[in-house]
Amino acid sequence: MKIAMIGTGYVGLVSGVCFAEFGFQVTCVDKNPAIIERLQAGEVTIFEPGLDELLVRNARDGRLVFTTDLATTVSEADVIFIAVGTPSRRGDGEADLQYIHAAADEIAAAMKPDAVVVIKSTVVVGTNADVRERIARARPGVPFSMVSNPEFLREGSAVEDFMRPDRVVVGVHDERGTAAMKRVYRPLYLRETPMIVTTLENAEIIKYAANAFLAMKVTFINEVADLCEKVGGNVQDVARAIGMDNRIGSKFLHAGPGFGGSCFPKDTRAYAATGRKMNAPQTLIEQVVTVNELRKRSMAERVIEAAQKTGAKSVAVLGIAFKPNTDDIRESPALDIIPALQKAGLAVRAHDPEARSVAEPVLPGVIWCKSAYEATDGAGIAVLLTEWNAYRALDLKRVASLMSGNILFDLRNVYSAQDLEGTGLDYRSVGRPLVGKGD
Numbered sequence: 001m002k003i004a005m006i007g008t009g010y011v012g013l014v015s016g017v018c019f020a021e022f023g024f025q026v027t028c029v030d031k032n033p034a035i036i037e038r039l040q041a042g043e044v045t046i047f048e049p050g051l052d053e054l055l056v057r058n059a060r061d062g063r064l065v066f067t068t069d070l071a072t073t074v075s076e077a078d079v080i081f082i083a084v085g086t087p088s089r090r091g092d093g094e095a096d097l098q099y100i101h102a103a104a105d106e107i108a109a110a111m112k113p114d115a116v117v118v119i120k121s122t123v124v125v126g127t128n129a130d131v132r133e134r135i136a137r138a139r140p141g142v143p144f145s146m147v148s149n150p151e152f153l154r155e156g157s158a159v160e161d162f163m164r165p166d167r168v169v170v171g172v173h174d175e176r177g178t179a180a181m182k183r184v185y186r187p188l189y190l191r192e193t194p195m196i197v198t199t200l201e202n203a204e205i206i207k208y209a210a211n212a213f214l215a216m217k218v219t220f221i222n223e224v225a226d227l228c229e230k231v232g233g234n235v236q237d238v239a240r241a242i243g244m245d246n247r248i249g250s251k252f253l254h255a256g257p258g259f260g261g262s263c264f265p266k267d268t269r270a271y272a273a274t275g276r277k278m279n280a281p282q283t284l285i286e287q288v289v290t291v292n293e294l295r296k297r298s299m300a301e302r303v304i305e306a307a308q309k310t311g312a313k314s315v316a317v318l319g320i321a322f323k324p325n326t327d328d329i330r331e332s333p334a335l336d337i338i339p340a341l342q343k344a345g346l347a348v349r350a351h352d353p354e355a356r357s358v359a360e361p362v363l364p365g366v367i368w369c370k371s372a373y374e375a376t377d378g379a380g381i382a383v384l385l386t387e388w389n390a391y392r393a394l395d396l397k398r399v400a401s402l403m404s405g406n407i408l409f410d411l412r413n414v415y416s417a418q419d420l421e422g423t424g425l426d427y428r429s430v431g432r433p434l435v436g437k438g439d
């Protein structure tokens with residue numbers, strides 16, 4: 001069984017490496033020769049825990065190859081995965097399918113009869129059927145199967161999520177597609193991982209509905225946090241208690257500064273756009289998009305207001321990546337909050353364990369620091385924005401002694417009242433009563 005993986009981004013590279021780990025012969029294709037050269041040299045091009053060791057081992061064993069030559073790769077492949085980007089289109093938020101269509105056209109030209117073409121990228125409902133027709137028009141009379149196989153990988157735990165998914169979802173239109181998916185996911189099958197075999201359209205909707213629901217769940221708890229702040233409640237206590245109802249579940253109930261990343265923002269906008277286009281408006285998700293954008297700005301307003309009250313001139317921002325264990329900064333709250341602070345005349349000192357190199361070019365004027373302590377040194381205000389482990393056990397007395405002011409915004413609720421005792425810090429978190437000196 002030969003697998004071609006078209007696209008070596010977060011989804012394509014993780015999927016290609018993991019399929020090689022399953023024992024298949026995998027060839028990963030990318031148009032960017034610089035990326036392919038780095039991968040051929042055994043260098044992972046994304047920060048994903050555990051990926052580098054798998055990549056090097058499978059490449060060394062000859063199961064994993066990288067190339068820019070799509071046509072040759074596809075001509076020899078039994079299963080061809082499309083894992084190219086589907087960015088938000090400017091304006092209406094719809095997914096931009098140009099890269100999907102370009103890949104489909106090249107695949108159509110090169111594929112052998114009876115190939116199985118699988119779209120793993122997140123695509124709006126109806127795309128798989130459209131691509132199936134597009135390929136059939138390009139290669140009349142040549143039998144092939146179309147499959148929709150969306151991924152549910154979280155950045156920072158993508159290898160784990162691939163190897164131990166809650167379920168595998170495959171949308172098919174024929175038995176060949178089903179059989180091919182059972183073969184490529186056989187190692188998971190043997191571990192009794194459920195495989196949902198459904199239609200192409202259902203598989204596409206499942207992906208969007210899952211992400212939209214998770215984004216809504218996060219946004220729900222973020223708004224509960226706002227209420228808690230007004231009435232003296234504690235959002236962590238509320239989240240823990242409601243999460244004990246197994247119909248709700250405890251995950252994705254951590255209040256924060258708003259969601260970011262390459263998926264939730266893009267997928268909620270695309271899903272809402274599909275609802276509008278198909279005259280089935282997804283009004284809750286429309287609201288999730290709006291509330292989330294406003295939340296990131298309101299977090300910046302809290303810091304600016306504190307600076308105006310105290311005369312603080314500089315702010316230390318700890319964490320730029322949209323979540324821990326990734327170098328991805330796409331739509332991270334930091335990208336809204338830092339420019340807003342700078343616009344209000346505040347100097348920003350920043351630290352992030354992994355994301356500095358990708359963030360520096362897009363955050364001009366930021367003073368980059370080598371540690372959280374260096375960042376807080378002399379700062380009037382400190383803001384914990386991403387819950388990296390590096391920030392979970394800071395010596396808060398040392399932080400207080402380094403700072404010129406004493407306000408700590410913990411926008412991920414990492415610390416508790418006990419941690420703050422004796423530090424003299426004016427601690428402000430999300431959805432919890434103020435501890436320490438307070439206003």
Ligand code: UDX
Nearest residue numbers: 151152153154155252253254256259260261263322323
């Ligand atoms: C998400 C989905 O989880 C994954 O299934 C899908 O395949 C891709 O999109 P990802 O974007 O990598 O994965 O990160 P995730 O861990 O879901 O977090 C998304 C955003 O929500 C982050 O900004 C995170 O900080 C935020 N979040 C998540 C919260 O604010 N609170 C939570 O409780 C959980």
